[in-house]
Amino acid sequence: MTTLVELSSVSKSYDGASRQAALDGVSLAIERGEFTAIMGPSGSGKSTLLNLIAGIDRPNGGRVRVAGEDLGGFSEARLARFRRARLGFVFQFFNLLGNLTVLENVLLPAQLQGIRPASARARAMRLLDELDIAELAEHYPARLSGGQQQRVAIARALINQPLLLLADEPTGALDTHTGGQVMELIARLNREGQTVLLVTHDAKLATRHAGRVVTLIDGRVDDDTRLEGASPLPGTMVKVRIQEEER
Amino acid sequence: MSLKFGILGLLAEQPLHAYSVKARFEDLLGGSWEVNIGQVYTTLQRLERDGLVEAAEPRGDRGRLPYRLTEVGRKALQTWLAEPESEPQQLREAIYLKLLLAARVADGELPSLLARQRRVYLQRLKDLAALEEKARSAGREDLVLLYQGALLHTEADLKWVDACAQATKLGRGKR
Numbered sequence: 001m002t003t004l005v006e007l008s009s010v011s012k013s014y015d016g017a018s019r020q021a022a023l024d025g026v027s028l029a030i031e032r033g034e035f036t037a038i039m040g041p042s043g044s045g046k047s048t049l050l051n052l053i054a055g056i057d058r059p060n061g062g063r064v065r066v067a068g069e070d071l072g073g074f075s076e077a078r079l080a081r082f083r084r085a086r087l088g089f090v091f092q093f094f095n096l097l098g099n100l101t102v103l104e105n106v107l108l109p110a111q112l113q114g115i116r117p118a119s120a121r122a123r124a125m126r127l128l129d130e131l132d133i134a135e136l137a138e139h140y141p142a143r144l145s146g147g148q149q150q151r152v153a154i155a156r157a158l159i160n161q162p163l164l165l166l167a168d169e170p171t172g173a174l175d176t177h178t179g180g181q182v183m184e185l186i187a188r189l190n191r192e193g194q195t196v197l198l199v200t201h202d203a204k205l206a207t208r209h210a211g212r213v214v215t216l217i218d219g220r221v222d223d224d225t226r227l228e229g230a231s232p233l234p235g236t237m238v239k240v241r242i243q244e245e246e247r
Numbered sequence: 248m249s250l251k252f253g254i255l256g257l258l259a260e261q262p263l264h265a266y267s268v269k270a271r272f273e274d275l276l277g278g279s280w281e282v283n284i285g286q287v288y289t290t291l292q293r294l295e296r297d298g299l300v301e302a303a304e305p306r307g308d309r310g311r312l313p314y315r316l317t318e319v320g321r322k323a324l325q326t327w328l329a330e331p332e333s334e335p336q337q338l339r340e341a342i343y344l345k346l347l348l349a350a351r352v353a354d355g356e357l358p359s360l361l362a363r364q365r366r367v368y369l370q371r372l373k374d375l376a377a378l379e380e381k382a383r384s385a386g387r388e389d390l391v392l393l394y395q396g397a398l399l400h401t402e403a404d405l406k407w408v409d410a411c412a413q414a415t416k417l418g419r420g421k422r
Binding site for chain 2 (some may be wrong): 002107188203204206207210213223225229231232233234237238240
């Protein structure tokens with residue numbers, strides 16, 4: 001595997017009364033094809049980490065490299081191009097444009113990227129089909145369920161064939177069942193080769209699909225665990241305790 | 248869980264002999280418990296003594312004796328099934344005792360123990376999720392619920408370990 005994202009001693013603090021570090025000397029490498037979950041309580045630095053990898057924010061110290069490129073040397077315009085071409089985003093609240101149809105929402109990043117309309121449209125329709133929402137192409141987001149809207153957001157995130165899919169609490173606004181389906185979808189994309197970085201505070205969600213769980217506490221990497229995917233035997237995992245009658 | 252009421256529950260469906268009770272129990276629990284046949288025999292004898300089960304027919308081949316539920320047994324089962332469980336919370340995993348002792352005996356080792364315990368719980372969450380998926384694929388929605396219970400317990404354990412680690416960092420957690 002080759003490294004896709006590399007953070008070296010990255011620090012970030014925001015101006016404020018306390019100027020407490022949001023990230024404090026974080027070093028982390030993410031390989032191509034990995035499904036990594038970033039966990040941690042509120043305020044642990046998860047979103048800051050995501051924003052730095054996405055080039056939305058710049059670190060105060062250290063270096064962020066994505067696909068071999070040092071984001072520190074990029075202008076704002078180049079960062080915007082980089083995000084559009086290399087990254088896909090899925091957020092908790094979908095962030096679809098209400099005045100555009102499903103198809104137009106999905107096409108938007110491709111148009112901004114300057115991809116030929118015919119080939120962008122073909123790719124968008126293929127994605128909508130793979131995500132089982134092809135029949136909704138001409139609908140407006142407001143008429144869709146939460147789960148359908150998140151599928152549209154995933155299609156939009158994938159339209160430019162990103163190197164990295166960044167998912168920030170993607171099931172946070174969905175019910176358990178729909179959230180499970182969305183996560184299953186993201187897991188399938190990963191099995192097909194998509195590198196995924198999932199930010200979540202939910203340990204069950206993180207461990208179910210990710211092969212690696214990085215835990216941030218107070219802006220530092222507190223733990224970095226690679227999970228084994230081997231199928232366990234029931235008797236070794238759960239023991240229902242049954243007591244013999246005493247009498 | 249009580250073996251007594253487990254057996255009564257199985258016999259409520261149909262008469263069974265001891266070996267069938269064992270096999271059905273293990274199937275019911277999705278392999279999460281291996282039932283001791285000796286315990287099944289002694290429990291069946293006690294249940295017969297107390298009038299909750301009775302022989303369903305004469306002793307069969309190779310000494311096998313099928314049992315069925317009596318009316319008294321059926322009532323006892325219904326009462327038990329309808330009652331919520333209010334037994335004390337059981338913290339039976341050794342980690343609880345280790346934590347109490349480690350805080351006294353080997354203070355410096357505690358953060359490392361907690362970090363390693365945390366990894367065990369993360370892996371357990373993944374394994375239980377795999378078992379839940381397997382049970383769902385097999386159409387065993389009852390086992391899905393059992394594994395969901397185990398997942399939630401493990402999630403609570405994980406949160407507890409995190410709370411212990413935080414307390415240790417802040418110099419609390421000692422008596």
